[in-house]
Amino acid sequence: VLLDEGADHDDRVYDLTGPEAFTLAEAADELSRVTGRPVVYVPETREEAYASRAGYGAEDWEVAGWVTSYEAIAN
Secondary structure, eight states, rough: OOOOOSSTTTTTTOOOOSSSSOHHHHHHHHHHHHHSSOOOOOOOOOHHHHHGGGGOOOOOHHHHHHHHHHHHHHH
16 A cells, blocks of 8 residues: 555556465465454356356456456466
């Protein structure tokens, strides 16, 4: 998050990363640990992902954006 409104961030690229890579399952495990509540990552095929989001009434391009974003993160 950039909080300095006076700084010039136009056309700049920032790598947002931490000290290690982790899977979505590991992220869910960590969320469970810190919240004390169960969080489970359930992997989906591309077809399952499209089907699970189809009921939201979103435009096709919006659903495709959701699915491809999660694919990029998951992979």
